[in-house]
Amino acid sequence: MPSLRSSLLSLAFLAACSDATGADNRDLESDSPERLSEAVAAGFSITEVADFNSPWAMTFLPDGRMLVTEKAGTLHLVSADGTQRKTVTGTLPVSSAGQGGLMDVVLHPQFAQNRLVYFSYSESRSSGKGVALARGTFTDGTSPSLANVQVIFRATPYVSGDGHFSGRIAFSSDGKLFFTNGDRQKFDPAQDPTATLGKVLRLNDDGTPAAGNPLAARGFHPAVWSYGHRNLLGIAFDASGNLWEQEMGPQGGDEVNLIQPGLNYGWPNASNGSHYDGRDIPDHRAGDGYEPPKVWWNPVISPGGLMVYSGKLWPEWKGDLFIGGLSSQSLVRVDVNGTSATKGDQWNMNSRIREVEEGPDGSIWLLQDGQSGSQGKLLRLRPAP
Numbered sequence: 001m002p003s004l005r006s007s008l009l010s011l012a013f014l015a016a017c018s019d020a021t022g023a024d025n026r027d028l029e030s031d032s033p034e035r036l037s038e039a040v041a042a043g044f045s046i047t048e049v050a051d052f053n054s055p056w057a058m059t060f061l062p063d064g065r066m067l068v069t070e071k072a073g074t075l076h077l078v079s080a081d082g083t084q085r086k087t088v089t090g091t092l093p094v095s096s097a098g099q100g101g102l103m104d105v106v107l108h109p110q111f112a113q114n115r116l117v118y119f120s121y122s123e124s125r126s127s128g129k130g131v132a133l134a135r136g137t138f139t140d141g142t143s144p145s146l147a148n149v150q151v152i153f154r155a156t157p158y159v160s161g162d163g164h165f166s167g168r169i170a171f172s173s174d175g176k177l178f179f180t181n182g183d184r185q186k187f188d189p190a191q192d193p194t195a196t197l198g199k200v201l202r203l204n205d206d207g208t209p210a211a212g213n214p215l216a217a218r219g220f221h222p223a224v225w226s227y228g229h230r231n232l233l234g235i236a237f238d239a240s241g242n243l244w245e246q247e248m249g250p251q252g253g254d255e256v257n258l259i260q261p262g263l264n265y266g267w268p269n270a271s272n273g274s275h276y277d278g279r280d281i282p283d284h285r286a287g288d289g290y291e292p293p294k295v296w297w298n299p300v301i302s303p304g305g306l307m308v309y310s311g312k313l314w315p316e317w318k319g320d321l322f323i324g325g326l327s328s329q330s331l332v333r334v335d336v337n338g339t340s341a342t343k344g345d346q347w348n349m350n351s352r353i354r355e356v357e358e359g360p361d362g363s364i365w366l367l368q369d370g371q372s373g374s375q376g377k378l379l380r381l382r383p384a385p
Contacts, residue, residue: 043383043384044347044381044382044383044384045381045382045383045384045385046379046380046381047379047380047382048377048378048379049081049082049365049377049378049379049380050068050078050082050085050377050378051372051373051376051377051378052068052070052076052367052372052376052377052378053070053071053072053074053371053372053376054070054071054072054101054369054370054371054376055068055069055070055071055354055355055367055368055369055376055378056069056070056071056101056102056103056104056354056355056367057069057103057104057105057305057354057355057367058105058355058357058365058367058378059105059106059107059357060357060359060360061107061111062111062112063080064080064359064360065077065078065079065080066078066080066378067088067105067117068105068367068378069101069102069103069104069105069119070101070102071096071100071101071102072094072096072101072102073091073093073094073096073101073102073121074087074091074102075087075088075091075102075105075119075146076088077144078378082378086142086143086144087144088138088144088145088146089143089144089145089146090136090145090146090147090149091119091121091134091146091149092121092123092132092134092149092151093123094121094122094123095122095123095124095129095162096122097162098161098162098163099122099162099163099164099165100121100122100129100162100165101121101122102119102121103119103120103121103122103131103165103167103168104118104119104120104167104168104169105117105118105119105169106118106119106169106170106171108135108171108205109171109175111138114137115137115138115139116135116136116137116138116205117135117136117137117138117146118133118134118135118169118177119133119134119135119136120132120133120134120167120168120169120179121134121167122162122165122167125158127157127158128157128158128159128160128161129158129159129160129161129162130154130155130156130157130158130159130165130184131154131155131165131166131167131181131182132151132153132154132155133151133152133153133154133167133169133179133203133207134149134150134151134152135149135150135152135207136148136149136150152203152206152207152208153179153201153203153207153223155181155196155197156194156195156196156197156221157189157195157197159184159186159189159197161184161185161186163182163184163185163231164182164183164184164185164230164231165181165182165184166180166181166182166231166232166233166247167179167180167181167182168180168232168233168234168235168306169235170235170236170237170243171205171237172237172241172243173237173241175205176202176203176204176205176210177202177203177204177205177207178200178201178202178203178225178235178243179200179201179203180199180200180201180229180232180233180235180245181196181197181198181199181201181232182197182198182229182230182231182232183197183198183229183230183231183267183268184197187267187268188268190227190228190229190230190267190268191227191228191264191267191268191269193215193218193219193220193221193224193227194219194220194221195221196221196223196224198227198228198229198230198267199221199223199224199225199226199227199229200224200225200226200227200229200232200235200243200245200259201223201224201225202223202224202225202261203223209221209222209223210223213225213261214261214262215227215262225259225261225262226259226260226261226262226263226264226265227264227265228263228264228265228266228267228269228270228290228291229245229247229257229265229267230247230248230249230250230267230268230271231247231248232245232246232247233246233247233248233303233304233305233306234246234247234303234304234305234306234307234323235259235306236306236307236308236321237308238308238319238336239308239310239319240338242258242339243258243259243260244256244257244258244259244306244308244321244336244341245257245258245259245306246303246306246321246323247303248300248302248303249271249272249273249296249297249298249300250271250273250274250275250276250281251273251274251275251276251300252271252272252273252274252297252298252299252300253271253272253273253274253281253296253297253298253300254273254296254297254298254300254301254302254303255272255293255295255296256293256294256295256296256303256321256323256334256341257291257293257294258294258339258341260291263291264289264290264291265290265291265293266284266288266290266291266292268281269281269282269290270282270283270284270285270288270290271283271284272284272293272296272298273298273300294340294341295334295341295342295343297343299328300327300328301323301325301326301327301328301330301332301346302325302326302327302328303323303324303325303326303332304323304324304325304326304352304353304354304355304356304369305323305324305353305354305355305356305357305367306321306322306323306356307321307322307323307356307357307358307364308320308321308322308336309321309322309358309364310358310362311362312358312361312362313361313362313363313382313383314362314383317333319336320333320334320335320336320344321333321334321336321341322334322356322364323356324352324353324354324355324356324366324367324369325346325349325352325353326352326353326354326369327352328346329348329349329350329351329352329353330346330347330348330349330353331346331347331349331353331356331364331366332344332345332346332347333345333346349366349368351368351369351370351375351377352368352369352370352375353366353367353368353369354367354368354369355367359380363380363381363382364380364381364382365378365379365380365381366378366379366381367379
């Protein structure tokens with residue numbers, strides 16, 4: 001475990017982001033040389049808290065400890081200061097090729113009473129590969145574990161390939177579970193009413209489709225809440241109950257969307273980007289029947305995790321979105337005003353940022369997308385002294 005290191009970074013501001021090149025592998029592009037950026041704005045004080053091997057997601061326990069997933073399938077229980085960790089047993093075998101792995105981890109809203117932990121992961125079955133949602137009861141102690149683990153939902157259908165699993169989880173204030181299924185790089189399933197691919201799903205906490213989903217009467221899979229999505233790698237509710245989502249576009253056209261029930265967000269029929277082979281995709285335009293993004297990027301940022309900020313330490317950012325940038329190697333802020341959003345700051349982190357979370361005290365926590373000893377670090381951002 002590395003020792004703690006805190007550094008006050010210079011007050012330079014980087015507004016531009018780097019472009020992604022080549023095929024649709026932005027989720028896997030290599031890291032730059034290991035070092036913290038010297039161009040982070042807003043006077044962040046950054047502490048290296050821990051080091052992991054390709055971490056994917058994290059969540060805080062009520063006592064300030066953390067659960068952290070690694071791509072290869074390990075779930076860690078990490079002390080609040082990062083100096084101690086234990087492996088949490090009970091997770092299920094993952095297929096970690098390509099963009100697959102052990103993905104999101106989220107606590108049940110009544111975790112203090114029921115101790116339920118939810119996690120998503122990619123798996124291989126006889127019908128192909130897909131993303132699954134599971135839950136188990138957290139048992140603490142010297143050998144922490146998840147007991148009574150059950151798979152409560154699987155994407156439909158399972159297909160070939162190792163991309164666009166998505167697998168993000170969020171709970172609404174009424175206890176419903178929202179789960180993202182990527183299009184698996186198959187394009188058309190995002191518009192297929194019988195598939196869950198390319199969709200935002202709304203479930204009960206036991207994984208069954210929730211009552212009142214808006215498209216079931218039209219022949220859609222009963223879990224579907226919205227459709228026409230590509231690779232949904234972030235989802236979060238704000239204090240007003242608005243559901244925000246970000247996803248990777250193709251060559252250009254990364255998006256932040258305000259998710260509303262029953263709407264079609266266009267993929268692959270509409271996008272502000274183009275296919276990787278150069279073929280054009282019609283841009284979002286008024287009257288095309290597709291819900292346009294609130295914010296989009298071209299050049300891309302390759303968005304990773306998504307967090308709605310409370311404003312505890314930076315009151316001026318209350319309600320804003322924070323996004324990890326993968327190929328752009330950045331931390332991105334989106335300015336939110338009710339149901340409207342505009343681009344805010346973009347700070348160069350000089351490493352791929354996979355996950356963004358808010359700590360109990362309002363600090364911002366980041367997971368770098370890399371191997372242990374090579375930009376796989378857990379970082380804590382606080383205001384400079």
